[in-house]
Amino acid sequence: MTVEGQLTARNSIDSTATRDSQATQVHEHKVQEKEKENAGVQEGVEQLDDDERVREGRGKGFRFWAVFASLLVATFMAALEQTALSTALPSISASLDATADESWIANAYLLASAAWMPWAGGLAQIFGRRPVLLVGLAFFALGSILCGAAVNMNMMLAGRGVSASCSLPCLLRISPSREMETGIQGAGGGIIFVLVEVVLSDIVPLSERGVYQGCFSCVWTLASATGPIIGGAFASFDWTWLFWINLPLSALVAAVVVAFMRLKAPEGRWMDKLGKMDWCASAFSLRPLWISPNLYYTRRIGNLVFIPSISVLILGLVSGGTSHSWSSAYVLASIICGAAGLVAWFFVEKHYVEHPTVPFAALMNRTSIVGYVTNFLHGVIALSVYYMPAYFQSAKAYSTITSAVDFLPVVCIVSPMALVTGLAVNRTQKYKALNLAGWVFLTIGCGLLSITTASTSRAGWVLLPAVVALGIGINYAAPVFPILAPLPPSLAGQALAFQMLVRTAGNVIGIAIGLTTLTNQLARKLPQAFLDMIPGGASGAYSSIPLIRHLEEPLKTQVRVAFAQSLRTFWIVLIPFGGVGLLIALCMESIPLNDATDENWGVKEKKRDSLDSVEKAEESCAENSQALPPAAAEAVTHAPVI
Template sequence: MRSKSTRFWLIFLAICVSVFLSALEFTSVSTALPTIAHDLDGTDFVWVASAYALASTALLPATGGMAQVFGRRPCMLLSLALFALGSALCGAAKTMNWLIAARTVQGAGGGSIIAITTIVLSDLVPLAERAVYNGFSGMTWGVAAGMGPIVGGALAKNGQWRWLFYLNLPLTAVAGALVILFLNVKTPQGSFREKMAQMDWIGNALIIGSSTAVVIALTWGGVQHPWGSAQILVPLIIGLLGLLLFLLYEAKVAKHPLVPISLLSNRTSFSGYVQTLISPILTFSLLYFLPVLFQASWGASPIRSGVLLLGFALAVGPALILCGASISRTKTYRVQLWIGWAAYLAGTGVLATLDERTDIARATGGQFLISIGTGLVYAAAYFPVLAPIPITANAQALAFFQFLRSFASVWGATVGTTVLQTQLKKRLPTEFVNMLPNGVSIAYSAIPIIPNLPEPLHTEVRVAFADSIRILWQVFVGIGAIGALASLFIKALPLHKQVDEKWGMEEKAVQERADEENAQVAALESESTLIE
């Protein structure tokens, strides 16, 4: 592995700070959400999570296109600015609708941060050497993901959940300063009008509209409207057809496609993308719905539920590092993926055995297995995506990679919530439902009042939540099996040993020009000496 300059390490620091910022925000809301929904008298609580994920998802392909057209540094600064604006608006929210709108702005910035940092790293480090750096970046994400629920729970318990968002502002300032000072990478030439003409506006409209329609259907299905109703089927069908139309448009019509069809034309990349789609569904289901079990059935406080998630946080970082190190040393990635999927299925199966009786050891064991699966698949699925394609396609490939990863978190949150609320409708005691002005649709926001319920209603509600969440884990076992099956179709391909020189650091280009000028001066001096 080649040695890196000081400027590279400072850029890598900027990447890690930015990743930490985005991951901490995404995961910290889970334990604070019942308190937030209660304080704001909110019924559409699922949109607090889904709005963030939807915005980050829908704009991710555009992020890759913008980075390719306008350059990495301007896009990174714009992403940080959007994230800071959204965070400030979230902290000032007075109503649930205000908070959802602010989370949309925040998600647009947070998703773009993850995509741009991934692209910048691919510009600076060859694929054959990238596993270790991905491991450290992933460990940063894992540490933030582990801290997030604890921070969110602590602030919610003390009635200070708004600081969950305000604390992002100084972190964003640090990340922005690092980017301004050190992320001096090459920027494409051309006028603003020329660059705007290279953007795939029709493709962006298709992917944003289609993603929104699908998420609306998934959010409403089984809760606000029956799955077979027109209110669900129409946006779901339109959204899925729109996604298909987007892929056809990109393959046949687009002059500057967001997703070149070559990215999906080989089975190894296709398998990597499928695994990238499935893995976050399982991971984020744990982060969002295990705290529900802890708080609703086990009587844990928000901060206690965050502490109980440490089984995930403690293992995911080392798993990422070990996976990266093994790929860097062996230059292979298939075995790591197979082990990761086995751990995913085992961990989800363990969680499916939990009930209303507190069993910290079993819950920790299930989390530990899922964190191993998360670390291995998160780190390794990246390589079958990129190994078969040319390095010049990195930006589009990675933007689509992050799009699927983020889209999966939308499915994880909305499908999980749909399963949970559908089961709660069947299981919650009528006496408890009648206490809620809007019925089961706000049962999630009613979690803080469960400890104060009289017996036997208290126990009945705890059992109803536990039994509903058990069905949820059973559904996710089936989803995980799809990812495991997809992993069997990847080929063992060599990893690229070069980077795309079009996007290197400016200092390298400057140094090359200086060396060329020095060589010319030396040649002239030599020629002058010979003449004399």
């Protein structure tokens, strides 16, 4: 054999040996991966089953239910703060020496919640669900600490939501401007409200969401309805525990979220994500150094317009008829400027903001628009029934505990109806009839409330609120379905954040209507002898309710009648809102509910990723084996497995 032939044969042998070695290595890799798979599958089967069950809808695993339960607790905690002060407010006002400012204890929470809701939805889209929810819980706990430790009205309002400066941008050390002083507890509540709904939409398709949405609505209504009861119970010995109780609950929810919530999050550097959000200048005037000027000025204008506008509008609405007359320049300028600013905000969001917080696709179809409008009107009317504890304490001269107990029949109706509504939608896949039924009950119920007097019997004031309670419970759960039914799953988070903003705006309008009506009516109907006893006159009448039980006759009866007539007028004012809501609800269409979720979000699949890599290795091994000579392939096939 020639030298060249020997070299060729040697190279062939070396090549064959090399391929044999590579095949052996591939096989060893395959064996190792199989061993890892066999060792790890049993360990991670529960987590993998959780992921697959959530995706395929075959059931829910432990992680799902742990997160679901924690979100229910967060919802209860945040919703409780909206109504718990209705019975405790007189005690808080007396303790902090408040007069006209007592309305701001409730309004501050709603104001800050409304201001932060669009932010929460945008932040969740950019940073992911879990970190934003944890920030909301931290804000809520910090605000609760301030409120529980409050020694004056300024400190209370700071914690609730008006004058606090410790907000997320402040933590980033950007110089504050006076465009908006964002509140802590209200900001946390707004973030929690939005993120709970968004996370639910990520892990449960709309067609299956009825029962889960019903659970959240049930908890929301339970917290809202029992708020006056819990507030009255705490107010009877120490109202500060209304806020201290939030600390262990917040810690519990945060621990569960950290341990079990594994949701997909957008990739990228945090600094790049900060540049995508238009919140940098919404409350602060200086541009962060790490964001380029061009990027900054094209994205800064959205919330720069929204937050001052919504704040000024709410200030005007809640000040009218209380601290200022409706015809005053302060109130008129606030309402006009705030409304004009919101119109400008919509225009800016539509044409200039790359990542708008307004779901414009939802505003392009009739059914979603009907859902938003009825959701707003429900927010206005929903607080009507929560004036019943004030009726018990004033018109009936009951104690806070007694009024809370007498409010229990309403609780036993509102919360179950929210759950029943969700179950009905889940079973029938229909939502229009339930929305219409809710508005029929609301309209009739407000009319029935308007016939209550100071002498209404116990059976009367137990049965009369029952009808409006049915409507409130149904419409807590029903409007979300017409809003989301026409939309793709990718828009669910945006649409739900806007829905929470619309509902909160309705709550603010309802509070403004209630305060204005009661203040104006009480100023005319309360006897002068009682007004002389109240600091601030009629504007401080609400905080004087605990005094009614200790008045002498006939002054006591005169005051009771004045409060009953004033509340009756308020309930009459709400009747047209119910009628308009019913007419608008007739315009919605019945659209099939979507059975998919957004693939960009949902459960993070760690175990599945590792198994996919094993499958890819097997495919690669098979391809390499096919490329080997027959002898080498046979050697690999018959290699021993240890």
